[in-house]
């Protein structure tokens with residue numbers, strides 16, 4: 586049974602987002618900023634020396650196939666805390682589409698989903714994050730340009746970027762015209778030696794949130810609550826969901842620490858968005 590913890594104005598849920606999202610009311614968030622597990626267990630391999638090549642099978646998970654592929658030596662070799670990140674690809678795609686449909690229902694009519702995922706090469710063919718979109722209106726693709734990558738392979742050039750797909754309600758707008766100047770390629774280095782194995786850098790949700798006047802931001806795959814820390818810093822309300830107990834505790838502590846440090850007022854025009862009384 587999911588459990589909810591309120592920290593100031595913020596709502597942190599410990600549970601599976603498949604159970605928690607249906608419990609959230611329609612139009613109760615005006616931004617979703619999230620990055621799901623990427624199903625990296627289901628990989629073509631070939632990245633690190635000594636790993637198996639060509640063992641990928643779209644319908645079998647990594648553990649069922651007995652291979653760890655190119656992630657065998659990495660921090661996500663066994664997936665996350667209590668989740669192996671190795672679904673049959675059709676199931677994974679259906680799950681991501683369901684999650685995005687739920688997020689869309691929860692979004693206000695001026696809201697947008699910022700969905701971070703990355704292009705991958707599977708069986709020699711590019712799988713783009715567009716595959717996870719259940720026909721929601723795609724407003725824009727922001728490129729997150731990372732500082733280098735690790736997946737060297739003769740199959741394709743080294744991937745050094747990810748996408749942030751913006752799925753937007755027709756009335757979604759940036760804060761103002763000047764916010765558009767953030768551009769559609771965001772150069773943000775990934776953070777090293779993090780406690781969570783796959784966080785995005787704080788600057789990513791910060792840039793998205795501060796460029797809109799959103800009041801409440803949802804992250805159904807909260808992890809260590811990077812989106813939440815950005816919300817606290819910018820005076821927005823946060824709703825997060827995380828299934829792993831360890832990451833959930835990490836997230837609660839991070840929100841508490843961020844609150845202790847105080848709120849930076851977002852550079853929004855007067856009267857649009859006030860910092861929350863926390």
Ligand SMILES: C[S@@+](CC[C@H](N)C(=O)[O-])C[C@H]1O[C@@H](n2cnc3c(N)ncnc32)[C@H](O)[C@@H]1O
Nearest residue numbers: 601602621622665784785806808809811827828
């Ligand atoms: C890519 S990580 C997100 C990291 C986060 N953006 C951060 O900066 O820390 C994905 C997270 O989703 C969690 N997760 C996986 N399946 C989930 C589910 N069904 N419901 C909720 N959380 C889930 C994993 O435990 C992991 O922490």
